[in-house]
Amino acid sequence: MRATALIVAAGKGIRAGGASPKQYQLVAGVPLLRHAIEHLRPHQAITSVQVIINPDDRAHYDAATQGLDLPPPIAGGATRQASARAGLEALAADPPDLVLVHDAARAFVPCTLLDALFTALEDPANHGAVPALPVIDSLRRGHGHFTASVDRDSLWRVQTPQAFRFVPLLAAHRAAPEGATDELGIALAAGLRVAITPGDERAFKITDPQDFARAQMMQVSTSSIPRTASGFDVHAFGPGDHVWLAGVRIPHSHGLIGHSDADAGLHALTDALLGTIAAGDIGDHFPPSDPQWKGAASDRFLAHAASLVRARGGTIDFVDLTLICERPKIGPHRAAMQARVAAILKIDPGQVSIKATTTELLGFTGRSEGIAAQAMASVRLPA
Structure with missing residues (x-):
């Protein structure tokens, strides 16, 4: 049995x-249409996927489907009904046995929903099968005030893809008047027998910005793995008139001793980010024995760690830095540090926390012999 999915x-x-x-807008960095395609293509019963588009959007379509081996898109019509009819007519010269008509706005169809459709079509008495969810909320009629109750026992929320035997669906489309909203309505008007199969909340229709937010949250929770790691660094005071901390030059009575610019804050953040991808530590990537790093600005180290996270497909969610010292005072420079770290990492300043504390005159930091820094980084990596 050949089955074509028309999106x-x-x-x-x-x-x-x-x-x-909306079908070309991004969810978790991927166009909605591409999500829809990639949720259908892997199913073993679907032999091909073809998309119906507005010809004016061809550039959007090409960008969204780059690298996918798909047949050329089909030009749609002025209405959904006309577009679906155009797709069916395009297949008529070499018709498949089964056709699934799907809305790109329902981009996250689970495999189990598709399985149920194909199982229902194994019954020769069924011309089609449509996924649906039972209505569970109480229903009432009214305009301004409630006037009557509605029996919900036989009511369903209809989803897509809607699967049919190709020949009877094409005939039903050709005979249908304008105004149909989906294939189920056209099929029922033609007297076709359509089975109800289990729907799934994950196949919800994306219509407004709130739906995009829901889809984003759903994709993040199912397609990524959270990683959190820490970093720690220490540098001693030495001769000088300034220190570098979290990428900011701060006038001070002493400098910090180190092979690079001795920015303990950025070094700790670098180790934390490297830790999220198990990529060793700062010394592995920028060994102090290498003269090219002598006096180097530490923003290069942090930017390198961020690039390694992104090369793994990761997203930096949040970083937290605590500077431990008696002086210099960190408070007057906190906003500048926050902005600088955010710029290096290419994230929003709201994703950067800068804090400071002392050790109450205890230990080497309490004796003002040096500065310590402790950092945490949270990222998401592809599952």
Whole structure:
């Protein structure tokens, strides 16, 4: 049995906002349309996936599907019904046995939902199968005031993809008047027998910005692994008239001794980020025995660690730095440090915490012999 999945993606999606149609907007860094394609293609019963688009959006489509081996897209029509009909007509010259008509806005269809559709179509009495969820909320009629109750026992929330035997669905589309909202309505009007199969909340329809936020949270929770690691560094005071801390030059009665600029804050942050990807420590990447790093600005070290995290597909969520010293005073420089670290890491300043503490005159920091720094970093890596 050959089964083709047609993804209807020709709409304008203006309720979602944004500069482009919603099917090309990003969720977890990936266009919504690509999510829809990649949730259908792996299923063993689906032999091909083809997308129906607005020809004006061809550049968006090409960018969203770059690297995917897909047939050329089909030009859609002015309505969803017209677009789906165009897709079916395009397949008619070499028709598949089964066709799944799917909305790009329902981009996260789980495999179990697809399994149920194909199982229902193993029954020769069924012309089609449509996933649906039972209505569980109480329903009432009214305009301003409630006037009547509605029996919800036989009511369903219909989803896509909607799967059919190709020949009867094409015939039903050709006979249908304008105004249908989905294939189920067209099929029922033509007298086709359509089975109800279990829907899934993950196949919800993305319509407005709140839906995009929900999809983003869902993708982050299911497609990434959180990692947290710490870093620690110490440098002693020596001759000088300034120190570098968290990327900020601070006038001081002493300098800090080190092979590079001795920025204990950035060194601790660098080790924390390297730790999230188990990439050793700062000395492995920038050995103090190498003369090229003598006097080097430590922002290069932190930027390198961030680039390694991103090369692994990771996202930096948050960094936290505690500077431990009696002096210089950190408070007057905290905002500048926060902004500088955020710029180095290419994240928002709100994702950077800078704190300071003393050791109450105890130990080497209490005796003003040096500065210590402790850092934490949280990232997300691909699952």
